[in-house]
Amino acid sequence: MKLASPLLLFACAMLPVITTAQQSPARAGQTAPLPAVLYTATPVYESVAALRGGERFPRGAQLMLLRSGHAAPFVTGFAATADASISFDGKTVLFAGKQNGGDPWQIWIAAIDGGVPHRVLFAPTDLIRPLWLPAGRIVYARRTPEGFALETAALDGSAVQKVSFVPGNFIPDDVLRDGRILFESGFPLGSGTTPELYLMYADGSGVESVRCDHGSARAHGREVRSGDIVFTHGQKLGRFTSALANEAPIAAPVAEYAGDIAELNDGRWMVSVRKLGAKHFAIAVLKPGAPVATTVLSEPSRDLVEPVLVAARDTPKHHPTALHNWATGNLLALNARLSRSGNLAAAPVSVRAEGLGAEGQVMDLGTAPVESDGSFFIQAAGDRPLRFILLDAQGRTLRQEHGWFWIRQGEQRICVGCHTGPERAPDNRVPQVLLRTTTPVAMTGNPGGAAAGGH
Numbered sequence: 001m002k003l004a005s006p007l008l009l010f011a012c013a014m015l016p017v018i019t020t021a022q023q024s025p026a027r028a029g030q031t032a033p034l035p036a037v038l039y040t041a042t043p044v045y046e047s048v049a050a051l052r053g054g055e056r057f058p059r060g061a062q063l064m065l066l067r068s069g070h071a072a073p074f075v076t077g078f079a080a081t082a083d084a085s086i087s088f089d090g091k092t093v094l095f096a097g098k099q100n101g102g103d104p105w106q107i108w109i110a111a112i113d114g115g116v117p118h119r120v121l122f123a124p125t126d127l128i129r130p131l132w133l134p135a136g137r138i139v140y141a142r143r144t145p146e147g148f149a150l151e152t153a154a155l156d157g158s159a160v161q162k163v164s165f166v167p168g169n170f171i172p173d174d175v176l177r178d179g180r181i182l183f184e185s186g187f188p189l190g191s192g193t194t195p196e197l198y199l200m201y202a203d204g205s206g207v208e209s210v211r212c213d214h215g216s217a218r219a220h221g222r223e224v225r226s227g228d229i230v231f232t233h234g235q236k237l238g239r240f241t242s243a244l245a246n247e248a249p250i251a252a253p254v255a256e257y258a259g260d261i262a263e264l265n266d267g268r269w270m271v272s273v274r275k276l277g278a279k280h281f282a283i284a285v286l287k288p289g290a291p292v293a294t295t296v297l298s299e300p301s302r303d304l305v306e307p308v309l310v311a312a313r314d315t316p317k318h319h320p321t322a323l324h325n326w327a328t329g330n331l332l333a334l335n336a337r338l339s340r341s342g343n344l345a346a347a348p349v350s351v352r353a354e355g356l357g358a359e360g361q362v363m364d365l366g367t368a369p370v371e372s373d374g375s376f377f378i379q380a381a382g383d384r385p386l387r388f389i390l391l392d393a394q395g396r397t398l399r400q401e402h403g404w405f406w407i408r409q410g411e412q413r414i415c416v417g418c419h420t421g422p423e424r425a426p427d428n429r430v431p432q433v434l435l436r437t438t439t440p441v442a443m444t445g446n447p448g449g450a451a452a453g454g455h
Contacts, residue, residue, distance in 0.1 A: 033069075034066065034069075034285075034296060035264065035265075035309055035310065035311060036065065036066065036067040036068075036309070036310035036311070037065075037066045037067075037262070037270065037283075037307055037308065037309060037310060038063060038064070038065055038066075038074060038084040038086070038093065038306075038307070038308045038310060039063075039064055039066070039084075039272075039283060039297070039304055039305065039306055039307045039308070040057075040061050040062070040063055040064070040081075040082045040083070040084070040304070040305050040306040041061065041062050041063075041064050041299060041302040041303070041304055042057045042059065042060065042061040042062070042082070042302055042303050042305065043059040043060065043301065043302055043303070044057070044058055044059045044303065045057065045258065045281060045303040045305050046058065047219070047220070047258050047259065047305075048195055048217070048219055050128065050129075050141070050148055050169060050171050051169045051171060051184065051185065051186060051195055051219075052169065052193075053143075053147050053148065053169055056082075056128075057080065057082055060079065060080045061080050061081060061082040062080070062081055062082075063075065063081040063082060063084055063095055064304075065112075065310070066297065067310070071297070074093070074095075074110075075095075075097070075110055075117055077099070078097045078098060078099055078117075079098045079099065079100050079101040079103070080097065080098040080101075080105075081095055081096070081097045081098075081108075082095065082096050082097075082105075082128075082306065083095055083096040083128060083129050083130060083306065084306065084308045085130055085131050085132055085308065086112070086132075086308055086309070086310055086311070086313070087132055088132060088312065088313055088314070088315040089312050090112070090310060090311050090312035090313070091111060091112055091113075092109060092110070092111055092112065093109065093110050093111075093112055094107060094108070094109055094120070094130040094131070094132065094138060095107075095108055095109075095110070095117075095130070096108070096127065096128045096129065096130060097117070104123065104124065104125050104126045104127070104143070105126040105127055105128050106119055106121060106122060106123065106127055107119070107120040107121045107127045107130045107138070107140055108120060109155070112310055119157075120138070120153075120155060120156075120157055121140075121153060121157045121160075122157070123142060125142065125143040125144070126142070126143040126148075127140055127141070127142050127143075128140065128141050128143075128148070128171075129141050129171055129172050129173075131172050131174065131175050131181075132175065133152060133175055133179075133181075133202055133316070134179065134202075134315055134316050134317070134318040134319075135318050136154055136155050137152050137153065137154055137155070137159075137202070138152065138153055138154075138155065139151070139152045139163070139172050139175065139181055139202070140152075140153075140172065141169075141170060141171050141172060146167040146168070147167060147168045147169040147170070147190075148169040148170055148171060149162060149164050149170060150162070150163045150164040150170045150172060150181070150183060150204070151163060152202060161203070161204075162204070162383075163181075163200065163202075163203065163204030164183075164204065164207075164406075165204070165383045165384060165385065165406035165408075166189065166190040166191075166356075166385040166404040166405070166406055167190055167191070167356070167360070167385070167404075168185055168186060168189070168190025168191055169185060169186065169190070170183050170184075170185045170190070171183060171184050171185070173197070173219075173220060173221045173222065174221060174222050174223050174229075175316050176199075176223050176229075176316060177223065177227070177314060177316050177317065178316065178317055179201070179202060179316045179317040179318060179319040180199045180200060180201055180202070180206075180319070181199065181200055181201070181202060182197060182198075182199055182210070182221050182222075182223070182229065183197070183198055183199075183200070184196065184197055184198070184218075184219050184220070184221065185198060187209075187214050187403070188401070188402045188403020188404070189207075189209075189403040189404060189405055190403060190404055191402075191403050191404065192403060194214075194216075194217050195217040195218060195219040196209065196214060196217075196218055197209070197210045197211075197218050197219070197221045197229070197231060197240075198210065201319045201321075202318075202319045202321075203319065203321040203323055203408065204406075204408050205321070205322070205323060205407075205408045205411045205413075206411075206413070207405055207406060210229060210240055211240055211245070211246065211247055212340050213245070213246040213247060213340075216233050217233060217234060218231050218232075218233060218238065218247070219231060219232055219234075219259055220232050220258065220259020220260050221240075221259075222259075222260060222261045222262075224261065224263045224269075225263060226241075227242060228240060228241050228242075230250070230261045230269070231259065232257040232258070232259040234256060234257065235254065235255065235256055235257070235276075236249070236250070236252065236254075236257070237249075237250040237252045237257055237261075237271075238250060245340075250288055250289075251288070251289045251290075251291075252286060252288070252289075252290075252293070253273075253286070253291060253292060253293050254276065255273045255274060255275050255276060255293070256273065256274040256276065256281075257271055257272065257273055258271075258272035258273070258274070258281050258303075258305045258306075259272070260272060260305065260306050260307060260308075262307040262308055262309050263309075264285070264309070267287070267288075268285050268286065268287050269285070269286050269287075269288060270283060270284070270285055270286075270296075270307045270309070271283070271284055271285075271286050271293065271307070272284075272303075272304060272305040272306065272307060273286075273293055274303075280298070280299065280300075280301070280302060280303045280304070281303040281304055281305050282295050282297060282298035282299075282304055283295070283296055283297035283298070283304045283307050284296060322411075322412075323408055323409065323410035323411055324410035324411075324412075325410060326382065326409055326410040327381065327382055327409055328379050328380060328381055328382050328409065328410075328442075328444055329379070329380055329382045329407035329408060329409060329410060329411040329412065329413065330377070330378070330379050330411075330412045330413070330440050331377070331378050331379075331380060331407060331412075331413050331414075331415070331440075332375070332376075332377050332412075332413070332414045332415070332431065332433070332434075332440075333351075333374070333375060333376050333377075333414075333415050333417070334374070334375055334414065334415065334416050334417065334426050334427070334431050335373060335374035335375060335416065335417045335427070335431075336348055336351065336370055336374045336375070336376060336390055336417060337374040337417065338374070338416060338417025339399070339417055343417075344390070344398055344399060346392055346398055347370075347372065347374070347392075348370045348374070348390035348391060348392060348398050348399075349369065349370055349391065349392060349393045350367045350368065350369055350370055350390075350391045350395075351367060351368050351370055351376050351378070351388050351389065351390055351391065352364065352365075352366070352367045352388070352389045352391060353365040353366060353367075353368075353378065353380060353386060353387070353388055353389075353443040354386070354387050354388075354389065355380075355381065355384055355385055355386055355387075355445055356384070356385040356404070363445055365380070365386075365443040365444065365445045366441070366442075366443045367391070367443075368441035368443060369433075369441075370390070371431070371432035371433045371436070372432060373429075373431060373432045374417070375431035375432050375433040375434070376433055376441075377431075377433045377434065377437070377438075377439075377440045377441065378440050378441045378442075378443045379440035379441065379442050379443065379444060380407055380443050380444060381444040381445055382406075382407055382408055382409030382410065382411065383406060383407075383408060383409050384406065385404040385405075385406060386404060386405060386406060386407060387400075387401040387402075387403065387404050387405065388400070388401055389401070414426070
């Protein structure tokens with residue numbers, strides 16, 4: 001079910017440029033000098049390995065800093081470094097690093113102008129892809145027995161908060177200017193194998209697909225200055241634009257794109273691209289819609305990926321949490337018949353909720369009536385996997401979710417319809433279920449579960 005927060009109802013002409021880490025990178029076809037850039041150099045880059053719980057850099061990685069035409073390692077004394085994220089004032093870098101070869105990835109921080117890095121977080125397992133949040137916090141992915149989970153923490157490593165709550169792998173991609181976290185996971189959420197892009201607030205509430213036109217793999221999304229989210233399908237680029245319900249294609253040279261777009265001040269994009277038939281990814285500059293991309297950084301034996309501009313940027317809006325101190329959350333569906341995949345011809349008369357038990361078994365959480373206008377109001381256990389099945393009068397399945405989502409403890413959410421998409425606005429009417437009762441049906445898996453929450 002597609003749920004929305006009540007707070008937001010909402011080619012490739014590759015020039016032969018060969019460099020090494022010890023040489024200043026050659027530059028060709030430039031209309032303006034390159035700004036300072038951090039990027040990751042690695043012998044082998046597996047771009048979506050983390051979505052399978054694997055290692056993106058199986059033979060190590062090294063953060064490189066290009067400045068004034070010269071490329072050099074950003075930090076020394078580390079066995080591996082990657083995943084650079086620049087602070088909003090452009091002066092400090094978060095990165096994932098292994099100080100020794102046998103260490104797990106940990107999160108470190110260092111000044112862009114030098115100084116000794118210090119560790120932000122320590123864990124006995126991998127911590128990857130750190131990103132800056134407002135109010136002195138960060139978001140990152142932690143390896144767990146169930147996959148990479150999303151967490152946030154303060155810069156001093158305190159106040160760690162888990163913000164993803166279903167099994168699977170969740171990798172942060174960006175923090176949007178409106179304060180939401182853009183992340184990728186499999187579709188259906190967490191359980192599928194096709195990469196897809198999702199959004200949630202910084203407290204883990206309001207989780208939803210960016211768009212519901214699911215199809216080919218979408219990964220490595222970044223927000224550009226227009227507010228669009230640019231991502232890769234692998235051999236092509238796409239974008240989400242606010243006014244469009246479906247993704248829009250981007251005219252770009254035919255090549256393999258590793259994602260993580262960096263936007264230059266003149267509107268061009270810095271991208272990691274591998275020409276068809278080439279062995280390694282290189283950094284190229286591309287003007288959206290142009291038929292060619294100009295290589296600006298390459299090495300003969302390493303992939304160059306994850307370009308990040310070293311520059312100040314706007315601080316995203318801080319999202320003040322609206323969660324209540326409850327163990328449960330409330331969910332109101334306005335019309336369960338509505339769906340982007342086709343409205344139901346038959347009227348559902350009930351909805352069944354399912355969850356996952358401690359051993360991973362599917363649990364029946366009970367049923368609730370669906371009103372004649374398609375509305376229902378239920379209460380579910382917070383921070384637990386959840387999905388819905390719509391039933392007819394004979395108890396037969398009319399439509400069901402195949403993946404899972406979660407509602408945070410103390411969250412109150414409204415959805416327009418089942419998988420309607422974020423572009424669908426609700427009708428201006430009071431749902432019949434609220435005319436009948438303002439008490440949600442408890443579907444928490446616990447007798448008397450409604451008493452644990454609020455309504």
